[in-house]
Amino acid sequence: MTDEPSPDSPVPGIAPEQFLRMITTRSVMRTYSERPIAPQVVDALLQGMESAPNAANTQAWSFVVVQDPRNIRRLRSFAPGVFGVPALVVMACTDNSRGLEEEADKAARSMCVAMAVENLLLTAHAHGLGGCPVHSFRPEALRLLFDLPSSIEPVLLAPIGYPASEPRPSRRRARKEFISYETYGQHTPVSRTR
Ligand SMILES: Cc1cc2nc3c(=O)[nH]c(=O)nc-3n(C[C@H](O)[C@H](O)[C@H](O)COP(=O)(O)O)c2cc1C
Numbered sequence: 001m002t003d004e005p006s007p008d009s010p011v012p013g014i015a016p017e018q019f020l021r022m023i024t025t026r027s028v029m030r031t032y033s034e035r036p037i038a039p040q041v042v043d044a045l046l047q048g049m050e051s052a053p054n055a056a057n058t059q060a061w062s063f064v065v066v067q068d069p070r071n072i073r074r075l076r077s078f079a080p081g082v083f084g085v086p087a088l089v090v091m092a093c094t095d096n097s098r099g100l101e102e103e104a105d106k107a108a109r110s111m112c113v114a115m116a117v118e119n120l121l122l123t124a125h126a127h128g129l130g131g132c133p134v135h136s137f138r139p140e141a142l143r144l145l146f147d148l149p150s151s152i153e154p155v156l157l158a159p160i161g162y163p164a165s166e167p168r169p170s171r172r173r174a175r176k177e178f179i180s181y182e183t184y185g186q187h188t189p190v191s192r193t194r
Pocket residue numbers: 026027028030081082132133134135136137168169170
């Protein structure tokens with residue numbers, strides 16, 4: 001493995017191996033120090049988040065960035081999945097007023113939000129921050145608390161902060177249990193040299 005930028009890398013200075021290391025060293029963080037996050041770092045997090053792929057570029061999403069400690073405390077009382085006291089929480093929502101009305105579109109909107117949250121978590125990790133996607137919360141309580149209009153539906157929360165403990169890598173299943181090649185259940189890749 002080398003840190004030398006690959007000639008194939010579209011971003012000078014970032015080798016694919018370095019990028020992969022960034023992704024594979026992220027793990028969920030649920031305890032946070034009291035250190036605040038500088039505004040320019042918050043801006044970088046949002047930049048990473050908003051650049052996520054999304055269906056037909058409809059960007060049918062809406063995010064509420066909660067940083068006031070009183071609002072974080074209120075939010076936590078309706079979100080048992082949020083542990084510790086993060087410096088900020090992003091409430092990631094679908095914007096159901098955008099895109100088509102079909103039911104299939106509803107699922108696509110949620111997928112877009114999930115992709116944005118993953119981008120957010122990876123950008124946070126690149127800045128030395130930790131975070132966690134959280135689905136355990138009471139959406140209707142948060143709707144009232146944060147004045148969400150009826151078209152805005154919270155899908156995931158993302159508490160973010162500087163870690164108060166060493167991140168513990170989560171175990172992954174053996175690849176052969178969930179990756180097939182060409183047809184389901186075939187675990188040996190077909191070699192392609194052409
Ligand atoms: C859709 C989704 C919902 C999750 N909800 C919660 C949650 O409510 N509370 C929580 O503590 N962690 C939650 N997690 C975090 C997972 O537990 C965590 O990502 C998983 O254990 C794998 O660990 P890793 O992120 O370190 O790889 C959620 C993750 C995802 C993707």
